[in-house]
Amino acid sequence: MRAVGDVVCWWLSRIEGDKARSEKYRRSMGSLMRKHVLPRVGKVPLRKIDRVLLDDKLVFPMHQELAPRSVQKALQALGQAFRMAEGQGRIASNPLAGVTFRDFYKGKLRPKPAALSRVDLQELVPHLVAAFRADPAKGMLPLMMLAHGTRISETLQARWSHVSLDERVWVIPESNTKSRREHVLPLTPQVLALLQRYREALPDPRLKAAWLFPVRGGERMADTSAHALMRQVSGRRWTSHDLRKLMRSSLADIGVDHMVGELLINHTLGVTAETYLTRDAMERRREALERWHNRLDELGFAEAHGAKVAVPAFLPNGATPEQAGDCAESCVSTRRG
Template identity: 80%
Template sequence: MKTVGEVVRWWLSRIEGDKARSASYRGSMVSLMRRHVLPRMDKVRVSKLDRVLLDDKLVFPMHQELSPRTVQKALQGIGQAFRMAEGQGRIATNPLAGTTFRDFYKGKLRPKPASLSRVDLPELVPHLVDVFNRDPLRGMLPLMMLAHGTRIAETLKARWTHISLTERVWVLPEANTKTRREHALPLTPQVLGLLARYRHALPDPRLKAQWLFPVRGGSPMATTSGHALMREVSGREWTSHDLRKLMRSSLADIGIDYMVGELLINHSLGSVVETYLTRDDMERRREALERWHSRLDELGFSDAHGVEVAVPALLSNSAKVEPPGASGDSCASLGRE
């Protein structure tokens, strides 16, 4: 390989088929490389590449047009490409060895500010409930994400068989999660009621699909379609990730322990911390979600799920409410009669 373009294209051909990486990562990296890196660096010879040339042809021009985080991601991608090429002996040496984003940028990388905050909840919840009541197929996704703080790609991969009514749990298989570990979310009485109403509203062809969020033909809703739905529901005011951030910050507001909050949104806690997780973690998660959904009920969530749950029952973890038709081991039994 003699040019940067050859190295990058070879690397892209490898990651496009790498199932260990998330589809969103593969898609965004391929787009970034093809739109910004290859047009600027395609013909640059590997033997001539150094930090000065990289800055002149890629980093500085990108800084004029794009955010620092986008530039950082581009450098991470090209760095991975050269390290892999060197590791496989496809290039003699890596001219970017030791090069980092901090060689070119000394400012502080601030997280993208959230478009939703806790003060928006009193208006947000009734809006989402209204969308759900008018069209459950449009309203279910944002409500489920606000209720659980799940990532949109993980949520859209949910199958009815992942939901157990007997155990009152929703299991996200490790193949579906960003962290590549199984994630279990307790189901509160409110969510069981919401699932029953949603399933009852599904058209017959989609009712037979295995997916929680099917489209015509029975396939799962694509992530791009999910983002489009969020833009439609929000009027482009917020994103699916804003719902996740809002749920996480709200857990702290109602007194949920930091570690439990991190577990609920499936953040990686590190191998040392995870070694000491105890067997009562699921009950702690259940209590946290019951308290969170009780808070949502105060803002109108109950108008969507239609289940009456007393606050004392929630706090004692003793609420057991079966939505109509809820019998059997999975939500496949929530069919219409």
């Protein structure tokens, strides 16, 4: 390897062939490195690369076009490529050892502002319910994401076999999660009823598919198609990740403990906190989701699922939700009729 491009292309071949990494990560890294890094520094000899050249040819020009976080990702990927190449003896030494994004950028990296806030719920819920009633095959994905705060990639990989009617849970296998650990979400009466209505609305060919969100031919909906669906439903005003952020920020309003909220969206809490919550974690998750879905019911969610749940979302501290209605038991049929 004599040039920066040799190292980057070799690293990309390893990353893009690594099935343990998410498809989204592999695709985004490939795009970032081929569109921005390789054209600018791909032909630079390894012996000439240093902080000054990196700033002049890569970092400063990228700052003129991209957000700081995108520049940071490019530098992190470049650093990872060189460390891997050095570790395998493919290059004699790492010319970027010790180089960090902070060498070039001193500003504060602010998270991308959410396009949805809690005040939007009153209009958002009826809008999503209307989309579901008009076409359940299109409206189910955003409703499920708002109801559970799941990532779009995790939601799209859901199979009917991941839904346990006896236990009333949705299991997301560790291979499908960003954290690479199994995530178990309780299914409330509302969601069980929603799943039932959704199944009844699916065309027969799709009903036979293993996936919760199938397309013609039986395969699951592709990520690109799902993002296009979200753009259509939202009118390009918000994204799938905004639904996840909105669900998480709304939990505090209905009295859900911070740690339980973090567990629900599968954030890592640390060994001590997770050990403390182990004994009753599932029960606390279930109660939190019941509160959240009752809150959504107050805003019109019931028009989509049709279940009768006679509990207000804003429960007094220490209260235990009491459920009523036909869907308190598992109600998702695996067959029509």
